[in-house]
Amino acid sequence: MYDLDGNSEVSQAEVMTKAGLTQAQVLGVFKVYDINGDGRVDMSELRNLFSKFDINGDGSVSQTEYNQHAKDVQSTGK
Ligand SMILES: [Ca+2]
Ligand SMILES: [Ca+2]
Ligand SMILES: [Ca+2]
Numbered sequence: 001m002y003d004l005d006g007n008s009e010v011s012q013a014e015v016m017t018k019a020g021l022t023q024a025q026v027l028g029v030f031k032v033y034d035i036n037g038d039g040r041v042d043m044s045e046l047r048n049l050f051s052k053f054d055i056n057g058d059g060s061v062s063q064t065e066y067n068q069h070a071k072d073v074q075s076t077g078k
Pocket of ligand 3: 053055056058059061
């Protein structure tokens with residue numbers, strides 16, 4: 001969903017572009033989801049991310065779910 005150039009990894013720039021987040025917000029998100037710390041979110045990390053966003057487990061992430069989760073991430077600072 002965030003992989004704009006199709007290389008199966010999501011860079012910080014892609015998240016900023018796609019989600020309209022600031023760099024500071026993206027860094028906060030990456031701290032949580034970049035599990036192996038290489039500065040990119042790859043497909044397995046992305047699946048993990050997706051399952052966290054999909055709060056009601058219906059296989060898609062609504063704007064409401066996205067906003068809710070983004071808020072949680074920012075308020076916990078993780
Ligand atoms: Ca990419
Ligand atoms: Ca990674
Ligand atoms: Ca959902």
